[in-house]
Amino acid sequence: xxxxxxxxxxxxxxxxxxxxxxxxxxxxxxxxxxxxxxxxxxxxxxxxxxxxxxxxxxxxxxxxxxxxxxxxxxxxxxxxxxxxxxxxxxxxxxxxxxxxxxxxxxxxxxxxxxxxxxxxxxxxxxxxxxxxxxxxxxxxxxxxxxxxxxxxxxxxxxxxxxxxxxxxxxxxxxxxxxxxxxxxxxxxxxxxxxxxxxxxxxxxxxxxxxxxxxxxxxxxxxxxxxxxxxxxxxxxxxxxxxxxxxxxxxxxxxxxxxxxxxxxxxxxxxxxxxxxxxxxxxxxxxxxxxxxxxxxxxxxxxxxxxxxxxxxxxxxxxxxxxxxxxxxxxxxxxxxxxxx
Amino acid sequence: xxxxxxxxxxxxxxxxxxxxxxxxxxxxxxxxxxxxxxxxxxxxxxxxxxxxxxxxxxxxxxxxxxxxxxxxxxxxxxxxxxxxxxxxxxxxxxxxxxxxxxxxxxxxxxxxxxxxxxxxxxxxxxxxxxxxxxxxxxxxxxxxxxxxxxxxxxxxxxxxxxxxxxxxxxxxxxxxxxxxxxxxxxxxxxxxxxxxxxxxxxxxxxxxxxxxxxxxxxxxxxxxxxxxxxxxxxxxxxxxxxxxxxxxxxxxxxxxxxxxxxxxxxxxxxxxxxxxxxxxxxxxxxxxxxxxxxxxxxxxxxxxxxxxxxxxxxxxxxxxxxxxxxxxxxxxxxxxxxxxxxxxxxxxxxxxxxxxxxxxxxxxxxxxxxxxxxxxxxxxxxxxxxxxxxxxxxxxxxxxxxxxxxxxxxxxxxxxxxxxxxxxxxxxxxxxxxxxxxxxxxxxxxxxxxxxxxxxxxxxxxxxxxxxxxxxxxxxxxxxxxxxxxxxxxxxxxxxxxxxxxxxxxxxxxxxxxxxxxxxxxxxxxx
Numbered sequence: 001x002x003x004x005x006x007x008x009x010x011x012x013x014x015x016x017x018x019x020x021x022x023x024x025x026x027x028x029x030x031x032x033x034x035x036x037x038x039x040x041x042x043x044x045x046x047x048x049x050x051x052x053x054x055x056x057x058x059x060x061x062x063x064x065x066x067x068x069x070x071x072x073x074x075x076x077x078x079x080x081x082x083x084x085x086x087x088x089x090x091x092x093x094x095x096x097x098x099x100x101x102x103x104x105x106x107x108x109x110x111x112x113x114x115x116x117x118x119x120x121x122x123x124x125x126x127x128x129x130x131x132x133x134x135x136x137x138x139x140x141x142x143x144x145x146x147x148x149x150x151x152x153x154x155x156x157x158x159x160x161x162x163x164x165x166x167x168x169x170x171x172x173x174x175x176x177x178x179x180x181x182x183x184x185x186x187x188x189x190x191x192x193x194x195x196x197x198x199x200x201x202x203x204x205x206x207x208x209x210x211x212x213x214x215x216x217x218x219x220x221x222x223x224x225x226x227x228x229x230x231x232x233x234x235x236x237x238x239x240x241x242x243x244x245x246x247x248x249x250x251x252x253x254x255x256x257x258x259x260x261x262x263x264x265x266x267x268x269x270x271x272x273x274x275x276x277x278x279x280x281x282x283x284x285x286x287x288x289x290x291x292x293x294x295x296x297x298x299x300x301x302x303x304x305x306x307x308x309x310x311x312x313x314x315x316x317x318x319x320x321x322x323x324x325x326x327x328x329x330x331x332x333x334x335x336x337x338x339x340x
Numbered sequence: 341x342x343x344x345x346x347x348x349x350x351x352x353x354x355x356x357x358x359x360x361x362x363x364x365x366x367x368x369x370x371x372x373x374x375x376x377x378x379x380x381x382x383x384x385x386x387x388x389x390x391x392x393x394x395x396x397x398x399x400x401x402x403x404x405x406x407x408x409x410x411x412x413x414x415x416x417x418x419x420x421x422x423x424x425x426x427x428x429x430x431x432x433x434x435x436x437x438x439x440x441x442x443x444x445x446x447x448x449x450x451x452x453x454x455x456x457x458x459x460x461x462x463x464x465x466x467x468x469x470x471x472x473x474x475x476x477x478x479x480x481x482x483x484x485x486x487x488x489x490x491x492x493x494x495x496x497x498x499x500x501x502x503x504x505x506x507x508x509x510x511x512x513x514x515x516x517x518x519x520x521x522x523x524x525x526x527x528x529x530x531x532x533x534x535x536x537x538x539x540x541x542x543x544x545x546x547x548x549x550x551x552x553x554x555x556x557x558x559x560x561x562x563x564x565x566x567x568x569x570x571x572x573x574x575x576x577x578x579x580x581x582x583x584x585x586x587x588x589x590x591x592x593x594x595x596x597x598x599x600x601x602x603x604x605x606x607x608x609x610x611x612x613x614x615x616x617x618x619x620x621x622x623x624x625x626x627x628x629x630x631x632x633x634x635x636x637x638x639x640x641x642x643x644x645x646x647x648x649x650x651x652x653x654x655x656x657x658x659x660x661x662x663x664x665x666x667x668x669x670x671x672x673x674x675x676x677x678x679x680x681x682x683x684x685x686x687x688x689x690x691x692x693x694x695x696x697x698x699x700x701x702x703x704x705x706x707x708x709x710x711x712x713x714x715x716x717x718x719x720x721x722x723x724x725x726x727x728x729x730x731x732x733x734x735x736x737x738x739x740x741x742x743x744x745x746x747x748x749x750x751x752x753x754x755x756x757x758x759x760x761x762x763x764x765x766x767x768x769x770x771x772x773x774x775x776x777x778x779x780x781x782x783x784x785x786x787x788x789x790x791x792x793x794x795x796x797x798x799x800x801x802x803x804x805x806x807x808x809x810x811x812x813x814x815x816x817x818x819x820x821x822x823x824x825x826x827x828x829x830x831x832x833x834x835x836x837x838x839x840x841x842x843x844x845x846x847x848x849x850x851x852x853x854x855x856x857x858x859x860x861x862x863x864x865x866x867x
Contacts, residue, residue, distance in 0.1 A: 080451070086693055099479065099480075100480075102433050102434040102438075102478065103434075105432075105433070106389075106390060205789070232647075256391075270481060283480070286483060287480070287483050288442070288445075288480035288483065288484040288486035289445060289449070289481075289484035290484065292446055292449035293449045293452075293454075295449065296449040296450040296451075296452065297452070337630055
């Protein structure tokens with residue numbers, strides 16, 4: 001057959017498609033014309049001059065409704081996500097070693113283990129998936145995560161994903177509002193345990209930040225003991241500002257559960273939790289006996305790093321990371337040539 | 341409220357009774373109207389706040405000053421703890437020793453104590469593996485002390501690490517670990533599984549050498565301890581107490597911490613092993629059938645592995661600290677509160693199922709010598725006042741009694757079995773071979789550098805049973821390897837009916853029978 005005798009298959013297909021969608025197009029045009037001619041309620045109402053329509057209450061940020069994430073279908077989906085992709089991802093990126101779970105054994109042994117508030121230090125987005133893997137049963141399967149309302153719940157898609165995958169719920173970074181604390185109290189009353197980062201956000205420079213009183217306040221309001229947790233290594237793997245994660249090792253150390261003492265203020269209790277996490281950090285960096293002796297002497301290294309600024313702070317951080325047993329699996333190569 | 345111990349008189353409606361047979365078990369029907377079964381008391385409730393109780397005990401000791409007031413910067417502190425032979429089965433983590441050692445270290449850290457040694461008080465037992473040490477003291481303590489050589493195991497054959505402290509009025513030499521003896525304070529962390537444990541036996545036995553131990557681990561002492569569980573009638577106890585006085589007079593300062601555990605021995609699904617048979621639920625019966633059938637088809641090595649991986653849920657029922665003797669008095673009361681069962685009168689035949697474990701085969705093999713020791717040394721001695729079986733009565737045990745030995749853990753047992761038991765089973769005659777094994781350089785080398793029990797250890801096992809051997813008219817082992825049972829000097833029987841038939845030669849046609857339904861552990865208070 002000659003080349004010019006072949007049928008033009010592209011044009012023929014286009015004609016067939018046009019014929020097929022023509023009825024739908026006709027219906028849509030008719031409906032649009034009818035709606036246009038009939039107006040409200042088929043169209044949005046017009047706003048009278050001089051009237052101010054009140055803005056619809058925002059359902060984002062701290063008001064994001066995450067109740068769906070604690071219903072049976074979402075729990076089942078989350079169980080699959082946590083035990084599958086999340087666990088694999090954590091193993092591949094962070095390869096965690098977990099210590100101190102035996103300190104929770106007395107509570108786990110009870111007929112009805114009480115809900116707990118886990119208060120770890122915070123260096124990375126990896127911390128939350130790591131906690132959902134590291135927290136022991138029976139608390140792991142009933143864990144909710146307090147996530148920054150102004151970061152994770154700024155859009156419906158982001159908020160829904162965080163709530164579904166991590167059982168996150170929104171909380172204000174700066175001040176725990178009464179509504180937030182009431183919500184958390186209701187969750188704790190329902191038997192949910194909580195992960196809250198008392199630093200309020202990821203560390204900007206690799207050292208810890210000043211602790212806020214959220215965990216202590218919530219513990220005194222709900223009666224749930226606070227478990228200090230030290231996470232080491234996630235900052236080096238995927239710290240704030242990192243473009244991509246670099247696989248490495250991490251260590252998670254759980255401490256003894258703490259409860260507010262008689263007449264202890266939230267501020268003092270929070271300081272006690274922070275000190276407990278600092279001691280766990282010392283225990284992770286050295287050993288239990290060294291950490292206990294340092295604690296007794298009041299010489300536990302601070303989580304917030306040395307009281308210096310600029311390059312010396314970074315210098316001290318690199319020194320600390322070099323001696324740490326957690327962090328990057330492959331050390332960074334030298335970036336400058338040897339001159340000798 | 342847990343129920344106390346119970347003596348059940350067997351009638352026609354009584355279901356068959358559980359008998360342990362090493363790494364397995366069977367159900368046996370005991371003759372109606374003349375048999376009884378002794379069941380252990382149910383587990384007492386554990387202390388709610390274990391760590392709080394430990395700290396309270398350390399700061400409110402009995403007849404002693406608070407631990408914190410005994411510590412000062414620059415002092416030498418030694419913490420000794422019981423070895424792998426306690427508790428049985430091993431307890432779920434965290435082990436009670438870990439909790440106590442961490443609390444003691446907290447106190448030491450607060451007082452500015454730098455010089456701390458932690459010693460496993462294993463006397464002539466085998467050395468513990470790293471995994472066993474980690475299980476006992478916890479990873480935190482192990483990682484802090486073991487890499488620096490500050491957590492180690494007592495070596496009863498290291499002349500440089502032993503201190504001779506003198507003799508008792510009875511001429512018993514006292515030689516214990518030098519570091520412990522020369523410390524400003526020795527803190528001993530004890531687990532009292534039975535009434536015999538603890539007190540001065542902790543230090544005078546756990547940290548002693550062969551030179552010292554031979555004075556109470558001998559046939560005379562064992563035959564005059566009636567029983568080991570009754571302090572007032574135990575020569576072993578008295579000898580250790582005399583040695584304790586020498587320790588005190590030599591200036592050894594001991595701060596004793598003793599704990600008692602409840603009898604919550606087996607986790608689910610094996611908890612039916614502790615129950616009364618007529619209270620077995622459908623799940624318990626299914627568990628029994630499934631486990632006994634599958635164990636019968638499981639290779640012995642695998643079955644051992646499965647059983648030795650069991651971690652008991654038992655928990656602490658009391659903790660007390662302070663002066664050794666005062667503490668031990670309180671501890672013994674707690675042990676009796678958990679374990680004592682009132683039993684009226686002795687019996688013609690005592691039956692007992694021998695389980696897969698005893699203090700000397702943790703993660704190891706229950707060899708024939710240990711079968712004898714468990715039955716005649718331990719279970720026979722679970723009494724106060726009078727033995728359960730009358731003098732001249734019959735003891736029937738159930739165990740496969742295979743002539744299997746762990747070549748690493750029990751090398752001297754193999755030679756003892758082949759060279760000594762082939763000549764004699766009379767404890768007094770056996771004793772004549774003791775020194776040759778005790779002073780053998782190869783056994784000594786294996787004890788010090790490998791994971792072997794000391795060369796003299798099989799002799800001590802044999803001595804443990806010497807009182808029962810002297811007391812009983814015949815010992816029968818049901819289901820045991822015929823040659824091995826005969827080597828032990830006992831009578832083999834293939835079934836329980838055969839055993840009763842064989843026993844009738846000694847105790848007549850209608851003897852009374854008592855079955856000791858243990859584990860869990862108990863002490864029969866026989867009136």
